[in-house]
Amino acid sequence: MSDSKSEPxxxxxxxxDEKVHVKLRGAREIxxxxxxxxxxxxxxxxxxxxxxxxxxxxxxxxxxQKKSEVIFVRGDSVILVSSPNDV
Amino acid sequence: MSTEQSSLSQILPLELIDKCIGSRIWVLLSxxxxxxxxxxxxxxxxxxxxEDVTEYDVDGxxxxxxxxxxxxxxxxxxxxxxxxxxxxxxx
Amino acid sequence: MSTxxxxxxxxxxxxxxFLNEITATSVIVKLYSGEEYHGILESIDGYMNVTMEDTKExxxxxxxxxxxxxxxxGNNVLYISNV
Numbered sequence: 040m041s042d043s044k045s046e047p048x049x050x051x052x053x054x055x056d057e058k059v060h061v062k063l064r065g066a067r068e069i070x071x072x073x074x075x076x077x078x079x080x081x082x083x084x085x086x087x088x089x090x091x092x093x094x095x096x097x098x099x100x101x102x103x104q105k106k107s108e109v110i111f112v113r114g115d116s117v118i119l120v121s122s123p124n125d126v
Numbered sequence: 127m128s129t130e131q132s133s134l135s136q137i138l139p140l141e142l143i144d145k146c147i148g149s150r151i152w153v154l155l156s157x158x159x160x161x162x163x164x165x166x167x168x169x170x171x172x173x174x175x176x177e178d179v180t181e182y183d184v185d186g187x188x189x190x191x192x193x194x195x196x197x198x199x200x201x202x203x204x205x206x207x208x209x210x211x212x213x214x215x216x217x
Numbered sequence: 218m219s220t221x222x223x224x225x226x227x228x229x230x231x232x233x234x235f236l237n238e239i240t241a242t243s244v245i246v247k248l249y250s251g252e253e254y255h256g257i258l259e260s261i262d263g264y265m266n267v268t269m270e271d272t273k274e275x276x277x278x279x280x281x282x283x284x285x286x287x288x289x290x291g292n293n294v295l296y297i298s299n300v
């Protein structure tokens with residue numbers, strides 16, 4: 040019933056081959072180039088940097104980074120996808 | 127015979143909710159979240175549209191919303207005519 | 218086409234009608250984990266996947282981040298509210 044002209048997954052089409060920012064469950068974020076996606080939000084990124092947030096013994100926020108040439112992200116852990124040119 | 131009997135005695139759960147349309151309803155979700163509002167309608171997944179809503183969050187805070195579409199995903203219980211957590215205060 | 222009997226008595230369900238009402242307007246999308254996204258609702262599908270424009274992310278009422286275009290996967294959505 041909703042407008043057939045645009046649906047949410049169309050945004051992925053626009054972002055293909057662009058740098059994207061993905062927020063994941065478990066206080067993780069990944070930025071990388073979007074290579075592929077499907078309707079489950081399974082995603083393949085290249086030149087990816089994953090940032091994992093945690094707190095140390097003194098409750099201070101710490102983050103660690105991991106780099107991967109190619110990474111597959113399973114859709115069920117995806118919270119949010121955006122282009123990375125944010126404030 | 128038996129079908130007649132069941133049609134007399136049975137009221138389907140969602141029929142009950144259908145009767146609540148236009149009335150206040152108290153919605154309890156998993157994880158201690160609660161909503162009270164006027165039920166505008168719902169669909170087969172029990173996604174519900176509520177109006178003049180009070181949201182009761184886990185931390186005890188209350189938020190007012192004019193009109194919301196509440197996902198049916200986390201709904202655990204519906205109380206027709208319920209006026210929210212305060213109406214059943216325990217001493 | 219066919220005369221399907223839905224649980225609600227109206228032809229088009231209240232959730233669909235509400236979504237048509239609020240598409241292209243300012244909305245608040247609240248996630249089950251507590252984050253709120255305030256922005257303009259661009260599109261939504263049957264899974265409650267959502268895209269929004271000019272979006273601000275709030276956690277505990279505090280502005281955390283802004284986004285131009287954002288996609289939110291539907292399973293995380295608690296509710297969508299008009300403003």
